[in-house]
Amino acid sequence: xxxxxxxxxxxxxxxRYIADxxxxxxxxLSKASGLELSPATIRNVMxxxxxxxxxxxxxxxxxxxxxARGYRLFVDTMLTAKPGSIVGADxxxxxxxxxxxxxxxRVIASAAHLLxxxxxxxxxxxxxxxxxxxxxxxxxxxxxxxxxVIMVAPDGDVQNRVIFTAKDFSQSELAEASNRLxxxxxxxxxxxxxxxxxxxxxxxxxxxATLMNAAVxxxxxxMVDEQxxxxxxxxxxxxxxxxxxxxxxxxxxxxDMFEQKTQLMRLLDVSSRxxxxxxxxxxxxxxxxxxxxxxxxxxxxxxxxxxxxxxVIGPTRMAYDRMIQIVDITSRMVSQALSGQK
Numbered sequence: 001x002x003x004x005x006x007x008x009x010x011x012x013x014x015x016r017y018i019a020d021x022x023x024x025x026x027x028x029l030s031k032a033s034g035l036e037l038s039p040a041t042i043r044n045v046m047x048x049x050x051x052x053x054x055x056x057x058x059x060x061x062x063x064x065x066x067x068a069r070g071y072r073l074f075v076d077t078m079l080t081a082k083p084g085s086i087v088g089a090d091x092x093x094x095x096x097x098x099x100x101x102x103x104x105x106r107v108i109a110s111a112a113h114l115l116x117x118x119x120x121x122x123x124x125x126x127x128x129x130x131x132x133x134x135x136x137x138x139x140x141x142x143x144x145x146x147x148x149v150i151m152v153a154p155d156g157d158v159q160n161r162v163i164f165t166a167k168d169f170s171q172s173e174l175a176e177a178s179n180r181l182x183x184x185x186x187x188x189x190x191x192x193x194x195x196x197x198x199x200x201x202x203x204x205x206x207x208x209a210t211l212m213n214a215a216v217x218x219x220x221x222x223m224v225d226e227q228x229x230x231x232x233x234x235x236x237x238x239x240x241x242x243x244x245x246x247x248x249x250x251x252x253x254x255x256d257m258f259e260q261k262t263q264l265m266r267l268l269d270v271s272s273r274x275x276x277x278x279x280x281x282x283x284x285x286x287x288x289x290x291x292x293x294x295x296x297x298x299x300x301x302x303x304x305x306x307x308x309x310x311x312v313i314g315p316t317r318m319a320y321d322r323m324i325q326i327v328d329i330t331s332r333m334v335s336q337a338l339s340g341q342k
Contacts, residue, residue: 002052002073009033009045010054011078014066018317021242023063068283068291068316075279075320104128104338108231111310111334116234118326121241121314122258123233124297126268128307128338133189137181137215139174147174149215154187161218165211177211190216230261230268243292243315250292263289268309271297277324277331281316292316296323298331302338310334 002010012033016024024032026042037045046064049055054070057063066074108125115123133154140148145168151159169177185193194216197209235258238244244251257263267288271278277298283291296318297311310331312323 014074025063107337112231112233119312125231125310126308141171163214163218272299272309298327300331300334
């Protein structure tokens with residue numbers, strides 16, 4: 001637990017560092033804090049904060065910078081985001097954005113672009129998940145115990161997957177399996193088909209049951225691959241961020257993450273299970289893969305159900321109060337647009 005004097009000095013140090021990007025010395029801290037403390041007292045408090053792991057001293061400077069732990073304490077206990085403080089030019093894109101509910105992909109792309117423009121960092125949005133319902137399924141024999149599964153969704157979307165089977169099925173056997181699936185299960189979600197197959201496996205020939213289960217598994221994976229995608233906007237903004245521009249290794253790793261998207265999906269999946277705006281700071285946990293990176297995210301809804309996540313990715317040295325408002329407002333806009341609300 002910190003006393004009020006230590007909290008005040010830590011808050012001032014974090015705010016000065018976010019604003020200036022330079023390590024904060026005791027003289028600057030004395031002027032900015034407004035506290036009538038001697039330089040020696042301030043140095044003692046800073047030494048205590050450093051011992052607690054809340055601030056650190058770069059080798060090239062006598063000043064101090066916040067650590068991930070210091071940022072976390074600042075965000076959790078000292079940050080005051082004032083509602084409605086995004087005004088003027090900041091608010092105009094939010095007010096004039098035309099997000100059409102009948103064009104969900106356009107809504108998602110517009111939201112990512114908006115987040116990037118307002119934050120000057122990277123905007124990310126996960127596309128809404130659609131129910132994995134199939135309208136029609138077809139099996140085609142490829143030979144060598146390989147089968148092509150063609151699955152058509154009600155909206156006409158087509159997914160293809162090659163599966164490997166224990167036996168070499170004839171095309172007539174594959175047609176039988178296709179007919180059974182289409183006659184009995186069309187219109188159901190793949191999860192529902194899987195559950196029904198568990199109880200009905202006894203009435204099906206074992207090889208047909210195995211083939212149908214393999215097809216359902218392949219269809220599920222195809223749906224996941226297709227829908228668990230992340231829309232990213234503004235990656236190039238990080239090239240101008242001082243915290244990254246001097247470290248090509250960090251930039252390369254960041255761009256690899258944006259390209260692969262796997263780590264982003266894991267992070268945003270965690271975010272979707274949280275209520276409201278959440279802040280993830282690199283270096284404090286395994287959630288954010290890079291120490292110099294922070295993510296401000298929030299889930300969005302369609303008709304009251306959480307269907308995706310959006311957020312801003314940038315350096316740990318960011319104006320968190322401003323990012324919280326940008327993410328919160330954009331989340332509500334997307335929820336309203338996709339739910340068809342005015």
